[in-house]
Amino acid sequence: MTSHLDIDDASDAPVEPRGDAAWQDDVRQGVRHARDLDSLPLSPGERAAAQAAAARHKVRIPKAYLDLIDWDDPADPIRAQVIPSPRELAEAEGELDDPIADHEFSPAPRLTHRHADRVLLFPTYQCAVYCRFCFRKESLTSIGRGYTREALEPAFAYIEAHPEIREVILTGGDPLSLPDKALAEIRARIEAIAHVRLLRIHTRVPVALPSRITAGLVRSLQGRLMVSVVTHFNHAREINDATEQACRTLRQGGFVLLNQSVLLKGVNDTVEALEELCRELMYRLGVKPYYLHHGDLARGMAHRRTTIAEGQALVAVLRQRLSGICNPVYVLDLPDGGGKVPIGPCYVEARDGESWRIRGQDGAVRVYAEVVGE
Ligand SMILES: *Cc1c(COP(=O)(O)O)cnc(C)c1O
Ligand code: SF4
Numbered sequence: 576m577t578s579h580l581d582i583d584d585a586s587d588a589p590v591e592p593r594g595d596a597a598w599q600d601d602v603r604q605g606v607r608h609a610r611d612l613d614s615l616p617l618s619p620g621e622r623a624a625a626q627a628a629a630a631r632h633k634v635r636i637p638k639a640y641l642d643l644i645d646w647d648d649p650a651d652p653i654r655a656q657v658i659p660s661p662r663e664l665a666e667a668e669g670e671l672d673d674p675i676a677d678h679e680f681s682p683a684p685r686l687t688h689r690h691a692d693r694v695l696l697f698p699t700y701q702c703a704v705y706c707r708f709c710f711r712k713e714s715l716t717s718i719g720r721g722y723t724r725e726a727l728e729p730a731f732a733y734i735e736a737h738p739e740i741r742e743v744i745l746t747g748g749d750p751l752s753l754p755d756k757a758l759a760e761i762r763a764r765i766e767a768i769a770h771v772r773l774l775r776i777h778t779r780v781p782v783a784l785p786s787r788i789t790a791g792l793v794r795s796l797q798g799r800l801m802v803s804v805v806t807h808f809n810h811a812r813e814i815n816d817a818t819e820q821a822c823r824t825l826r827q828g829g830f831v832l833l834n835q836s837v838l839l840k841g842v843n844d845t846v847e848a849l850e851e852l853c854r855e856l857m858y859r860l861g862v863k864p865y866y867l868h869h870g871d872l873a874r875g876m877a878h879r880r881t882t883i884a885e886g887q888a889l890v891a892v893l894r895q896r897l898s899g900i901c902n903p904v905y906v907l908d909l910p911d912g913g914g915k916v917p918i919g920p921c922y923v924e925a926r927d928g929e930s931w932r933i934r935g936q937d938g939a940v941r942v943y944a945e946v947v948g949e
Contacts, residue, residue, distance in 0.1 A: 598637075598786035602703070606636040612658070616646045620661045628659030631875075632712045635705045639817055640783040652810045652842045655879075656706055663707060663875040672713040674871040676912035686730040689912055693742035693775075696730055698722045698761055702749040704783035708839060708879050710871035710908075715748060722757050727764075735768050744775040751780035751787060759795035766798050774800045777835075779807045785821035793828035803831040806862055810843050811851040814859060822860040833865035836903065838886050839879045840870075846892045853893065853901045864903035869918060872910055883907070887920045894919075895936050 606612060609629035617625065625634075636657045643653045673679075680689040687695040700720035709715065734740050743765050750758070765771055774796070780787050781804070796802050804825050808814065825832055834856050836843065843849055849867070856862045867890065870880035890905045906915040924932040929945040 594789040594791060598784055598789070601637045601639045601784055601786050604638040605641055606634055609634055615641075615658075617658065618649060621658055624661035624664060625659045628661075628663045628707075628875075631663070632659075632707065632709070633705045633715065634659060635702065637703060637784040639785060640704055640813075643812060643815070650841060652848070653812055655839070655842050656708070656809060657704060659707060660878070662878040665877070666874045667877040669872060670874045670876070671872045671910060672874065674710045674873055674910055675908040676910060677711070677714070679912055683729040683733040685727060686733055688733070688737070688740070689914060691739045693744060694730075694734060694740055695744050695746050696727070696734075697747050698727060698745055698750055698757070699753055700748040701752050702747065703752045703780050703787065704749075706779070708837060708870065708873060708876050710873045711747075712873060720748075722753050722761075724760060724764075727761070731764055731768070734765070734771065738770045741771060742773045742775055743771055744777060746777040749778050749780055750776050751778040751792065755789075755791045755795040758792065762796055762798055762800070766800055772801065773803060775803045775805060777805045777807070781806045781818060781821040781825065782808050782813050785817040788821035788824050790824070793824060793830075796830070797828060801831070802829070803833060805833045805835055805865065807836070808834050808852065808856060808860075808862070809836045809839060810848060811855050814852075814855045819860060822862055826861050832860070832862040834862045834903075835866040835868060836864070837868045838870055838881055838889070838905075840881050841879065844881050844885065844889065846889055846896075849889060849893055850896055853897055853903065857898075857901045864901060866915070867903040867905045868915075869905065869907045871908060883918055887918065891920045 606615075609626055612622075612625045612629070612634065634657070640653065640657065644658075645651045646654075648654075677687045677695070680687050682688055685697040699722045700715050702715065705712075705715070734743060745761065750761075753761075762774060765774055776796070806822070808818075822832060836852065838844060843852060853864045856864050867886075869883060869886055870876060886905055893902055904917050905919040907918045908915045922934045924934055924940055926932070929947075931943045931945070932940050933943050934940050
């Protein structure tokens with residue numbers, strides 16, 4: 576098995592060339608095991624919960640991300656995303672192991688095919704950082720699901736046999752936790768399938784381990800295919816010189832950058848937090864806000880979920896305050912495999928034939944009469 580870059584035994588790895596030394600230091604000096612939490616200034620509740628929660632869902636926090644935490648603030652939005660909380664241990668009725676039915680739509684190992692033109696491919700179930708709210712956390716706990724070429728071959732054969740597939744989405748786990756060589760191998764294998772047009776990569780590496788975005792990583796993804804890197808920033812505090820540099824490197828590599836965020840109570844569930852996040856993503860990082868996900872039914876996450884009505888009220892204000900390109904689409908991923916559906920506020924109030932009553936951004940309802948030729 577090809578080893579992951581973020582693996583436990585990275586500590587003794589040689590630290591050259593220099594481009595790779597930076598992220599290796601970040602990994603080595605971060606939290607890699609539950610016991611590493613002992614040295615952090617946790618609250619008594621967090622400390623008690625840490626071992627139990629970490630046993631259910633791994634902990635891993637690169638130093639660059641750990642350094643963003645303001646330890647004087649118990650409600651710090653970075654801390655809330657990665658430090659195990661006692662509340663995680665309380666599961667609510669209705670929460671699910673597989674909140675968006677990845678497994679139900681899996682025609683080959685490590686592949687999910689739910690929409691005709693695109694598939695999810697899972698080259699690894701490991702991540703550079705483990706987010707407490709992860710909707711795939713139950714899949715990530717199984718060991719021995721790292722990358723091998725052979726493990727992906729049935730998935731590649733399936734893609735080859737299905738000419739309707741135009742986009743291959745690498746997700747996981749975090750695909751950018753793989754070595755450059757593995758990424759180049761996966762990219763080349765997908766590229767060889769003539770009907771595939773776009774390679775998409777869903778990753779938190781630019782956010783949590785920005786030093787990993789090296790020239791070598793960019794080269795490993797360059798080839799015939801259009802490449803889109805979909806980042807996962809949840810708070811403006813994650814946007815800094817290091818993440819800016821990582822995004823610049825990706826943009827200069829020719830990749831289309833988009834971001835998906837998860838709406839999380841106590842992290843980003845205010846107009847101010849979302850407004851700043853969306854503006855800084857676009858204006859500073861050149862990353863287009865793509866989706867704002869309503870919190871999935873991941874186990875032990877009731878304390879981080881908002882109501883849908885709260886989410887709708889937030890995005891209604893974003894729509895008024897932010898430019899079109901800074902606005903994400905607020906979506907819910909339906910648990911039974913119904914896919915992602917927009918659940919933002921509805922501006923259409925009523926319809927009578929060709930006459931529509933539509934609420935403007937100022938809140939006032941107007942009548943709009945359709946005029947359509949024969
Ligand atoms: C999210 C998802 C996709 C990608 O959906 P987009 O709306 O194109 O971003 C594709 N397949 C599955 C199964 C998904 O969950
Ligand atoms: S990086 Fe993505 S897949 Fe990994 S734990 Fe975080 S949300 Fe889940």
